[in-house]
Amino acid sequence: MSTVELTRFRVLPSRSEELLAARADMLKDFEADRAGFLGARLVQLPDNEWLDIVDWATPADFAASREKGANLPGIARFFAAIDSLVTAEEGVSAP
Template sequence: MTTTVELTRFRVSAEHATDLVAARGPMIADFQADRDGFLGAKLVQLPDGEWLDIVEWRSPADFAASRAKGGDLPGIEAFFALIDELVSVEEGTLR
């Protein structure tokens, strides 16, 4: 079985780093409640205000459906609002 992996790299200002971490729990709860095929996520803090969000999806279709919904729930919207700059979004396959 393969898993679809979403790799999103973004920047957050230093003064919002703590807020980002605090917003993570409500965002994950919204994903678990509303996003079919959501398997889990890891957030990695990188140097110079960059972060990497690694999200696992059951299938490419589940990932695409989630992207189409965007920040449609309060927890997701609050997390997204703290992002200053989107650096990249990639999709891969975990084998």
Template sequence: MTTVELTRFKVPADRADELLQARTAMLADFREDREGFLDAQLIRVDDETWLDIVWWRSSGDFAASREKGANLPGIKAFFAPITELISAEEGTTSDYRA
């Protein structure tokens, strides 16, 4: 089973471009530094609400990533415009296809 991270957060509409510009470097940092990172998809729900779906090889890989936090510049830049964490959930799927 693949672990799925579902994180919903707020970014002011006037900082959306900042978030999107930081996304490429954040994903590169994840690929380089986060064992078990498989893929991610960012969804804009409304002007200020976003849903980030991240696939991990295992729950342990996801937990290890959370412990690292914003330890690299690309990750830190992506987190910077986020003003509110709405929810963070973990689930599993057998449907993930690389």
């Protein structure tokens, strides 16, 4: 079983294209710099909200990623496009 990060956030409509443009570089930075990063899916929701579903090998990998924050340019660009955090949760994938 892997750890799943669920982050729901708001993006102003004027910055949605910026968010999507930054996504590929963010994922490249995660692949290069985050141990245990398994992949991610970004879901657009109603009312300018988005859900980022990120899979981690272990809870420790997820915790280490949080500690690093926006330490690389691609990650920083993606985070900068976010207007506000709605929720952040951690769970375990079902077998």
